[in-house]
Amino acid sequence: MLLNKVRLLTPGPTPLPERVRLALAKDMIHHRKRAFMDTMMQVQERLRILFGTADTVLPLSCSGTGAMTAAVHSLFTPGQRVLVVEGGKFGQRWHEIASQRGLEVTSLAVPWGKGVEPQAVADALKADPSIKGVLIQYSETSTGVLHPVREVASITRESNALLVVDGISAVGLAPCPMDAWGIDCLLTGSQKGLMLPPGLALLALSPRAWKSAEANDSGCFYFNLPAEKAKLAKGQTLFTSAVNLIIGLNESLDMLLENGLEAVYAKQWALTMLNRAGLSAMGLTLFAPEHFAWGITSVLLPAGVDGTEVVRIAMETYGVCLAGGQDHLKGRLVRVGHMGWVDWADALAGLYALNRSIIAAGGHCGSRDYMETAMAAYRMALSGKPGQALPLIHS
Numbered sequence: 001m002l003l004n005k006v007r008l009l010t011p012g013p014t015p016l017p018e019r020v021r022l023a024l025a026k027d028m029i030h031h032r033k034r035a036f037m038d039t040m041m042q043v044q045e046r047l048r049i050l051f052g053t054a055d056t057v058l059p060l061s062c063s064g065t066g067a068m069t070a071a072v073h074s075l076f077t078p079g080q081r082v083l084v085v086e087g088g089k090f091g092q093r094w095h096e097i098a099s100q101r102g103l104e105v106t107s108l109a110v111p112w113g114k115g116v117e118p119q120a121v122a123d124a125l126k127a128d129p130s131i132k133g134v135l136i137q138y139s140e141t142s143t144g145v146l147h148p149v150r151e152v153a154s155i156t157r158e159s160n161a162l163l164v165v166d167g168i169s170a171v172g173l174a175p176c177p178m179d180a181w182g183i184d185c186l187l188t189g190s191q192k193g194l195m196l197p198p199g200l201a202l203l204a205l206s207p208r209a210w211k212s213a214e215a216n217d218s219g220c221f222y223f224n225l226p227a228e229k230a231k232l233a234k235g236q237t238l239f240t241s242a243v244n245l246i247i248g249l250n251e252s253l254d255m256l257l258e259n260g261l262e263a264v265y266a267k268q269w270a271l272t273m274l275n276r277a278g279l280s281a282m283g284l285t286l287f288a289p290e291h292f293a294w295g296i297t298s299v300l301l302p303a304g305v306d307g308t309e310v311v312r313i314a315m316e317t318y319g320v321c322l323a324g325g326q327d328h329l330k331g332r333l334v335r336v337g338h339m340g341w342v343d344w345a346d347a348l349a350g351l352y353a354l355n356r357s358i359i360a361a362g363g364h365c366g367s368r369d370y371m372e373t374a375m376a377a378y379r380m381a382l383s384g385k386p387g388q389a390l391p392l393i394h395s
């Protein structure tokens with residue numbers, strides 16, 4: 001077989017490093033015994049660094065959406081009003097979860113591909129002081145947008161509304177220090193930036209969010225956050241822990257923290273620059289021109305080229321797994337993931353596969369030296385030259 005390696009350039013699941021895979025393969029241990037509890041305590045210390053919080057970061061056995069559900073059910077009660085920033089598929093998911101919980105939803109519609117205007121959040125909160133929470137994505141994976149969460153937090157922290165951030169495709173990829181920024185709830189999933197299989201979610205609350213969760217007596221049996229917190233103080237979870245995933249998480253956190261988070265973010269920024277430069281050089285239109293994510297890059301295809309076909313060819317011919325567009329962008333957008341255990345060589349493979357697949361699907365694709373352009377942008381981003389290096393959006 002000539003082609004035997006599949007490259008997952010998708011927004012989850014993502015490739016796993018060998019170290020994590022070996023950790024996942026270890027013998028099963030018991031979740032109420034010393035060895036596991038010690039691991040859990042170490043994981044907790046490391047998660048606090050990753051989340052930038054002095055408070056507890058809860059591991060929950062569920063996919064990312066489970067943590068979104070847990071947040072909505074724990075922080076709000078039926079009849080309360082929340083503001084939902086809706087600029088994509090995952091913003092819509094917040095709306096659906098909140099509606100199902102019986103919350104009143106004020107929708108703040110944002111054009112797909114754009115970041116929310118922080119002033120619009122401030123205006124909405126001013127217009128309706130009954131709003132108890134603002135639900136937002138940090139990285140809106142369906143469009144490749146990175147919402148300006150830091151600026152939004154500077155508004156919500158001065159208000160009575162809790163800021164609840166879906167960081168599923170952002171934590172471990174772009175800086176998001178929750179205490180420093182004033183985020184009230186930050187959550188993520190295991191299968192994106194954290195280099196783990198799917199199945200584990202992580203969630204942290206601010207002190208004022210904990211007050212809401214503790215006062216809430218209409219929560220949910222499975223997602224009982226105050227009870228989870230009490231259990232975690234003993235290195236355990238309320239129900240059977242996702243033992244292997246926790247052990248794998250300890251390993252991936254060790255890797256992420258090895259050279260400091262700065263180095264992780266610098267690499268993600270450089271991969272983002274690589275993709276944006278390469279895709280632009282191919283003549284494709286970047287879908288998120290201004291506020292863009294650090295783990296996924298989305299591009300519009302040339303007119304007449306079917307994106308679904310492009311994604312299929314890239315997979316079948318080149319073993320490169322890309323993501324298409326969702327909803328009205330289906331067939332028009334391609335989303336190139338650069339999260340998890342992805343490096344520059346994977347990213348170049350992705351550019352090449354996309355280029356050739358677009359041509360195979362009947363399109364044509366800009367310059368011949370898009371790879372050189374991409375690598376020049378990557379090197380420049382890592383060089384630390386003024387204007388090129390990591391933007392200092394963190395604390």
Ligand SMILES: *Cc1c(COP(=O)(O)O)cnc(C)c1O
Nearest residue numbers: 063064065090139141168169189
């Ligand atoms: C992937 C993703 C989700 C969904 O996570 P699941 O693990 O599939 O439940 C939610 N929000 C964002 C921003 C995502 O990227």
